[in-house]
Each structure stands twice: as structure tokens, then as C-alpha cells.
Amino acid sequence: MGKVATAVKAVFSSFGVFLARKYPDQVNGLKLEDDLRHLIGQPNPLCFDVGANQGQTIQLLQQCLTNPVIHAFEPASATFNGLASQSYGPRVSLHQIAFGEQPGTAEFRNYEQSELSSFLAVNPDKTENIFFGEQVASIESVKVDTLDGFCAAQGIDRIDLLKIDTQGFELPVLRGATNLLIRKRIGAILLELNFAPIYEGQSDPLAILQLLRGYDMRLVDYYEKERMTGRELSWTSALFVLPATN
Numbered sequence: 001m002g003k004v005a006t007a008v009k010a011v012f013s014s015f016g017v018f019l020a021r022k023y024p025d026q027v028n029g030l031k032l033e034d035d036l037r038h039l040i041g042q043p044n045p046l047c048f049d050v051g052a053n054q055g056q057t058i059q060l061l062q063q064c065l066t067n068p069v070i071h072a073f074e075p076a077s078a079t080f081n082g083l084a085s086q087s088y089g090p091r092v093s094l095h096q097i098a099f100g101e102q103p104g105t106a107e108f109r110n111y112e113q114s115e116l117s118s119f120l121a122v123n124p125d126k127t128e129n130i131f132f133g134e135q136v137a138s139i140e141s142v143k144v145d146t147l148d149g150f151c152a153a154q155g156i157d158r159i160d161l162l163k164i165d166t167q168g169f170e171l172p173v174l175r176g177a178t179n180l181l182i183r184k185r186i187g188a189i190l191l192e193l194n195f196a197p198i199y200e201g202q203s204d205p206l207a208i209l210q211l212l213r214g215y216d217m218r219l220v221d222y223y224e225k226e227r228m229t230g231r232e233l234s235w236t237s238a239l240f241v242l243p244a245t246n
Helices: 002-014 032-039 056-064 077-084 147-154 170-175 178-182 205-214
Strands: 046-050 069-073 092-095 104-111 136-145 161-164 188-194 218-226 235-241
Touching: 032 056, 032 188, 032 218, 032 235, 046 056, 056 069, 056 161, 077 092, 136 147, 147 178, 161 170, 170 188, 170 205, 188 205
Parallel strands: 046 069, 046 161, 069 092, 161 188
Antiparallel strands: 104 136, 188 235, 218 235
């Protein structure tokens, strides 16, 4: 049977198709949705979607989790209005706010591609950044809170899944959740790691890995890998969880 499987894989490989074994009821590292469903298996998990953009993650979580309660956060006015115009049901709460290391206000850059909008300026080096020419559509002052402060004010003691997609601003968001992380009140974290220099002053992926390791968050796998040049990894989504307890 092993020789047959190898031969079948070779045939598919010749057409540029990759085959991998998928084991039921365990993490496979193949599809994010499947691994989230396995790791966050309880019903009614509390999820934070930081950097909700147009609601892509809200839809993903509603598809792969059982009756999730979702708090979605988007600071940009125009993007938030588009988000609010959609119907996600009563278990989704929308908040026009950003998260960082300290509460206050900060200037937010709205780029023509809303997925790139960030507190940070796009790196202008065209030799390393395919988005070097991205134009700022507007700059606005937005409210910033910390995850610790927001959860304390809302009476939230645990987050089952924290998703962060803040375009290079991941470290300040995590540093604003120090109390939650110390007390191990975040079960899983899904965030973007930028290896390519897309933004000026962007969070170092190695610093993110080191910070989360310091709070005993374990790396599950990388998903949605992208390569700008076709060679080295440019950015990816990384999933972390607390170690299982018996």
C-alpha cells in the first residue's frame, strides 16, 4: 500500500498537485478552519477580531466554530461603516476602536487598499516591498485602548481566540494584553507575521515569537503563506495556543 500511495503522489506531483494525509480529530496544519475547529472545540467560544476590516474573519469563525460570540474591532471610519452595514447576527458586537500598548488617540493611515490600512507608513523601498507605491487615501485620529483595559471595563475574564491583523502593529496590541497573558486568560492567538519589510517600524516576527513563548503560548502552525518574489516567505498567519492541561 505504501508503494501505491507513493506512486499516486508522484502522478499528482507531476501535475503540480500536492497530496497530504489528513488525520481526523487532530491538528493537521493544512487548513486553518479545520485546526481552529479542533483546538477551540467548545460551543459559544468568545472571540476577539482585532482588525476586522470587511468582516472576513467574522465569516470564517461563524463557519468553523459552534455559535461563537465575537467582538470585532475596526478603527477606520469608512471601513467600519461598511462593516456595520452587514448583518452578522446578535452574537457579533462591532466596536470602532483600535488597540495598542497605551490608551489614547493616534493617527491612522487609510490606504486605497483598506486591507493595508495601518498606524504605520508603508515602506517606500520598491526593491523589497511590492506595496511601495500604495497611496494614503486619508489620515484620521482614532481611539486607542488596551486589551487589558477593554476587557476589565466589559467584565470579560477570558478570550478563547484572539485574532490580530493590524498590519505591522501586532507587538503594541500584545503588550496591551500583558495582564491577560500573564494570567493565561487567552486560549489561542491568531496573528499575521510580516517577514518582508512592508511597513516602516513594523513588528519583528521574531520578537512576537519570543514574547508569546515567554507567556507559554505554543506555535501550532503557519497558514496562508505568501511569497512576494516566489522564494522567501513574505508574510503568513500564525496560530498559537496554551499547552493542553489534563
